[in-house]
Amino acid sequence: MQALKHLKRVVTDWFLLGMFLATLLAYFFPGFGASGGSMHAEVVINAGVFVVFFMHGINLSGEQIRHGLKNTRLHVMVQVFTFVVFPLIWLACDKLFGHFVSPTLMLGFFYLCALPSTISSSVALTGSAFGNVPAAILNASLSSVLGIFITPWLVSLVVGTGSGGIDLGKTLLDLCAMLLLPLVLGQLLRPLLGKFFARYKRYTNVIDKVVILLLVYAAFCNSMVSGMWQQQGDSVLVTAFVGTAILLAVILVLTTRTAKALHFNHADEVAAVFCATKKSLAAGAPMAALIFGANPGLGLILLPIMIYHPLQLIVCSVIAESYSHRKKTQTLAEIEAQETVSAR
Template identity: 75%
Template sequence: MPVLKHLKRLFTDWFLCGMLLATFLAYVFPTFGSTGGAMHAEWVINIGVFLVFFLHGVNLSSEQISHGLKNIRLHLMVQGFTFVVFPLIWVMADKLLGAQLPPLLMLGFFYLCALPSTISSSVALTGSAGGNVPAAILNASLSSVLGIFLTPLLVSFVVGSGTGGIDLGSTLLDLCAMLLLPLVLGQLARPLLGRFFARHKRYTGIADKLVILLLVYAAFCNSMVSGMWQQQGSTVIISAFAGSVLLLAVILWMTTRTARALKFSTADEIAAVFCASKKSLATGAPMAALIFGAHPGLGLILLPIMIYHPLQLIVCSVMAENYASRHRQEAAAQNTVAVPTP
């Protein structure tokens, strides 16, 4: 069965296994990775994040992005869902369920809703499903850049800015220095280094994932040292899982219906659904470290995106196979009609 095949791939994915290992190591060795610990996580992670976003800039093709500029309605839909519809869904959920869930978990769900879309998996799934790849590249890349400014702004609406909240000005400067600057430097270095890193793109992905694992480990170390996990219990994990499943189901239904209501072609529908429903752990983890700092509840804030990430991969992988199968059937039917009968 296709679903079982994707489940097997999910559980043998070294990165997802690494996230489980990182949380376990944080439970066993919490002081090593906490702020001020022997690992010096704050320095190691900052250097790693800068390097990873520089490599993203080197690998980002401006030619492909410019090729995807044509469909304005598609771009508006994707960015609207990413930064408007997702947060509005959270507002409604908070009215209904906010009082029953821990405040930090609700903040974690809002942080998930405020994040930009993924780049690599959105583009890969769009391509495998037979969708509009240039449009997916443009929207995923645009979302990542917009997220540097919009994600902390949206978070400030919930937690406040200034005393007791986040320092929005300082946070934006930090995000520009750690995320936007290396992206720009990577683009400037692309004529010199683009071909070399294109040949070794696999290692860029590995470096990306290793930095995320360090961020997850450090976040959970701080949470363990503060005693936050001991206070919450296992019900918080069940609540985070149930909420992530429900959110993904709602957003996939809404994006699919909206794309069809706008009469998108199948290729544009695929790009819209996969880009508008995804949320980026690769951007979310380093952003959280910059927005929330060494907050003892950072592990709980990151929990929803850590669960949503593998869920979106497996569900969208199944959807991509279904889209591709439908495309093959339509192509076969057209070929049958085109062949004249003797």
């Protein structure tokens, strides 16, 4: 019943429905949101991304991050899985199955693997499962900052730099200007504006999601205008879904077994599993626009992370419920044992 409750919550989430609507609108009205279209997507989205990361900086608590600094093994595990293990899994799959999959979709899978972890859902799920919340906040936040530099560098290793690839230097400067600068400004202004934004945090979360939807719409508009979706066919959707589902299953098994092999306690295991398996659509969509520019294949590149995002919420919500039940059972057993000892 709990699993069905989480599934219903995810299915009725307006943001996920919004992603479906954005792709549908791109199919019927591609010219409006494409580069050079009436929406002026480049200006609107750049302004929106700057505002979103400024608000992330405002809402990021330095004190909570400092509380999570203690467990070095946990931090190393999460960051290694996020930026090393994920890409290595892609490398193995590319060698085995790369010639069966569209090169652009394969790049999309790699982009998914190169992305940082997500902050909000990682922390929320860790808390609901009685995990180490300060460590989750630290790792997810650290991952987001590292991703500004590591993600484009990893992408450059696959697509190359210079002609036919990406201009790594320019891309890093653009990412710093559009993502890191507003994040730092938000942190600097947090003492003055933190309480105000905290009161209206639900509205800032809405702005965050609306900007992502605009990015998704613009990306799919460019893909439709270029004719890429017409060339790929429906099979690309099946391939993307199956590939992301297998990737999520593999990474969940690996992170869980690694946490147990390192003898993490319950709280640290929960934080490790949820932070090391998550990938951020909130960071991925704006970064893709800056890394790949007006690439007509951007919609296809974003497809794996768009599928992975709701999938990770559904599966990890069910896992969180299992962790929570296990912890409650363990706590009750400990209380009963203490009462038995006291009675003697």
